[in-house]
Amino acid sequence: MSLTSYSAVVRRLVVSPGPAQEQRAQCVASAAGVSAVLRAFGRPPGDLPVRTVVYIGAAALDPELGREHEGFTVRTALTPGRALRLAHRELQDNTADFAMVAGFGEPDPHTITVYALKRAAEAIADADRVLGVLDTAGADEDDTPPVRPLHHGRRATDPERHRLLLWSGRDAQDESRVRGELLPLLSGLHSEAFPALPTAVPCGTPPGPVRGAAVTVAALAAGTVHKARAVRAGRPRPVALLFPGQGSQHAGMARGLYRREPVFTAAVDAALAHMGEEGDRIREDWLTTGEPRVPIDDVRRAQPLLFAVDYALGRMILGWGVRPAALLGHSAGELVAAVIAGVVSLPDAVAMMMSRVREAVKIPEGGMLAVAASETRLRPYLGADVAIAAVNAAQQVMLAGSAEPLAATGARLRADGFTVVTVPATSPFHSPAMAPASDAVEADYRRIPLREPRLPLYSGYTGALMRPEEALSPRFWARQITDTVHFRAALEELLAVEDVLLVEAGPRQTLTAFARRHRSVRLGAGAATPLLPARRGTEEADRQSVLTAAARIWTEGHDLDMDAVSRLWTWSDEEPVVAASGAGARREPAPALGS
Numbered sequence: 001m002s003l004t005s006y007s008a009v010v011r012r013l014v015v016s017p018g019p020a021q022e023q024r025a026q027c028v029a030s031a032a033g034v035s036a037v038l039r040a041f042g043r044p045p046g047d048l049p050v051r052t053v054v055y056i057g058a059a060a061l062d063p064e065l066g067r068e069h070e071g072f073t074v075r076t077a078l079t080p081g082r083a084l085r086l087a088h089r090e091l092q093d094n095t096a097d098f099a100m101v102a103g104f105g106e107p108d109p110h111t112i113t114v115y116a117l118k119r120a121a122e123a124i125a126d127a128d129r130v131l132g133v134l135d136t137a138g139a140d141e142d143d144t145p146p147v148r149p150l151h152h153g154r155r156a157t158d159p160e161r162h163r164l165l166l167w168s169g170r171d172a173q174d175e176s177r178v179r180g181e182l183l184p185l186l187s188g189l190h191s192e193a194f195p196a197l198p199t200a201v202p203c204g205t206p207p208g209p210v211r212g213a214a215v216t217v218a219a220l221a222a223g224t225v226h227k228a229r230a231v232r233a234g235r236p237r238p239v240a241l242l243f244p245g246q247g248s249q250h251a252g253m254a255r256g257l258y259r260r261e262p263v264f265t266a267a268v269d270a271a272l273a274h275m276g277e278e279g280d281r282i283r284e285d286w287l288t289t290g291e292p293r294v295p296i297d298d299v300r301r302a303q304p305l306l307f308a309v310d311y312a313l314g315r316m317i318l319g320w321g322v323r324p325a326a327l328l329g330h331s332a333g334e335l336v337a338a339v340i341a342g343v344v345s346l347p348d349a350v351a352m353m354m355s356r357v358r359e360a361v362k363i364p365e366g367g368m369l370a371v372a373a374s375e376t377r378l379r380p381y382l383g384a385d386v387a388i389a390a391v392n393a394a395q396q397v398m399l400a401g402s403a404e405p406l407a408a409t410g411a412r413l414r415a416d417g418f419t420v421v422t423v424p425a426t427s428p429f430h431s432p433a434m435a436p437a438s439d440a441v442e443a444d445y446r447r448i449p450l451r452e453p454r455l456p457l458y459s460g461y462t463g464a465l466m467r468p469e470e471a472l473s474p475r476f477w478a479r480q481i482t483d484t485v486h487f488r489a490a491l492e493e494l495l496a497v498e499d500v501l502l503v504e505a506g507p508r509q510t511l512t513a514f515a516r517r518h519r520s521v522r523l524g525a526g527a528a529t530p531l532l533p534a535r536r537g538t539e540e541a542d543r544q545s546v547l548t549a550a551a552r553i554w555t556e557g558h559d560l561d562m563d564a565v566s567r568l569w570t571w572s573d574e575e576p577v578v579a580a581s582g583a584g585a586r587r588e589p590a591p592a593l594g595s
Contacts, residue, residue, distance in 0.1 A: 006150075008120040034069045034070075048072070051095075057082060057104060059104075061076055080102075081144045084115065084144060088136050097346075099118075125266045127318065135147070159217065162544045164213065165215075165225060166554055167202075182201055210231070211557075212231070215547045240494060241317065243504075244510055246424075248508040250296065253305075258287070262573070265573060268312045281294075304354065314336060328457075338453075342451055343450055343451055360429070360437050363436065365426060365427075391484065398423060400428045402431075438482045452468040463490045487514065503530075509534040
């Protein structure tokens with residue numbers, strides 16, 4: 001079931017103004033009633049998404065009730081059923097990102113039922129508790145649409161898929177005892193039962209400080225667990241997420257997670273849905289094993305797909321119960337970090353990114369070069385149309401410019417003995433050649449509502465913690481197309497605050513490699529781990545790599561949502577055909593997820 005055309009009910013509450021036995025007139029929708037709706041679930045209105053809309057379904061309206069209240073749009077309808085249907089339509093056409101629907105006189109004349117609605121794919125991506133989805137197919141518009149259970153995916157019990165086994169003890173002796181009890185179970189276990197084993201043992205007790213982890217398949221489980229090294233987890237280093245930008249993409253990146261991990265799948269679908277028909281074409285090119293319509297290094301594919309993958313990986317980690325202490329994105333990855341930090345909503349961030357792409361294709365062809373040298377040594381090679389695009393590490397700098405001048409610069413550098421690698425890009429991002437695109441997108445960005453970051457967000461464009469005035473500036477976001485990325489300086493600032501575990505939420509491990517060159521990481525004060533493989537491999541390798549990162553976070557001392565992690569090997573939304581007795585076949589029913 002595709003989630004992108006459904007609206008999910010994430011909260012529902014029935015409010016009764018007084019004792020049920022009292023006879024009262026029907027509730028009248030008023031400004032005070034809208035205030036009560038905004039606070040019905042205990043969240044201050046300032047914490048609600050920017051494009052929250054309040055929908056009032058009531059026969060009796062206070063004539064003083066305006067079309068806006070406390071900064072939020074208010075829409076009215078004659079009945080709760082009409083209000084819910086209106087909310088569903090406006091969620092689907094992106095007029096609203098979050099709907100608070102108040103049914104006055106529902107379920108009886110003296111009560112109010114308040115619903116909180118989101119687009120279903122985004123609700124799953126945000127790890128919301130979904131009560132169900134609205135079934136708006138009813139014939140009578142005035143009827144309240146029923147809330148149906150959400151069916152998303154099915155159980156997957158393939159013993160050939162890698163899974164995670166976690167165990168712990170109070171001390172080294174207790175860990176050895178737990179492992180000793182686990183090993184005979186793994187040796188004598190039927191392979192079909194392997195995926196159903198608990199994720200962590202012992203069950204029902206808080207995990208201890210001495211921890212072990214293994215990523216394995218059924219046939220190798222006992223040996224892998226036996227050889228695993230136990231780690232004493234002290235005070236865990238906070239997790240900081242890194243989001244890579246263009247240049248890290250490759251064909252089929254993270255494809256092994258799509259339709260095999262629910263949050264990742266929903267988040268990719270949510271991001272691509274906001275791209276309209278182009279999102280469908282991007283998905284087809286991503287999932288094809290043949291020749292894509294548009295090559296992956298073309299800006300029309302690289303940036304939209306990287307955005308969707310980075311965003312989905314970030315949401316997946318948050319779904320494990322990990323709360324990042326800081327965020328840092330490289331180039332286009334900074335826009336993903338801004339979504340996670342609450343600066344901009346997902347649909348608005350997608351609109352900003354697609355605006356960049358539209359304007360970038362109007363710029364004459366160009367590219368980027370990675371050079372093993374310092375910024376100072378490269379300055380004599382720069383020209384009017386070739387600029388320093390990014391400073392990633394002490395001896396790793398990227399140049400960008402239009403095609404012919406950049407090629408000439410690359411030839412000079414190679415002739416002088418520099419190591420030069422062509423970066424997979426077709427546009428001269430972070431160079432003066434992109435100035436017309438920067439000016440054009442700024443006009444688009446002025447229509448986007450922006451907020452201050454709710455999480456520490458480090459910017460590669462300032463090399464420091466993003467200030468509120470920067471986050472709120474359309475010009476700040478627009479000039480990122482032309483400005484140099486100071487990733488090294490931003491990483492230096494981040495690691496100077498405290499020792500952290502850096503987790504790269506994106507393909508190819510480029511940022512992980514840069515981070516591992518940093519003195520803090522080389523000395524073991526900080527650490528860096530990637531989510532995905534360094535290069536294209538099998539789909540199973542994608543899942544194995546993600547599980548290895550989860551194991552690393554666990555042995556660091558962080559507690560994980562075991563049910564969420566286990567879906568990497570127990571969930572699929574691919575509909576299998578199960579053979580039935582006699583001719584024909586049947587579809588295996590899908591269990592509800594989140595209902």
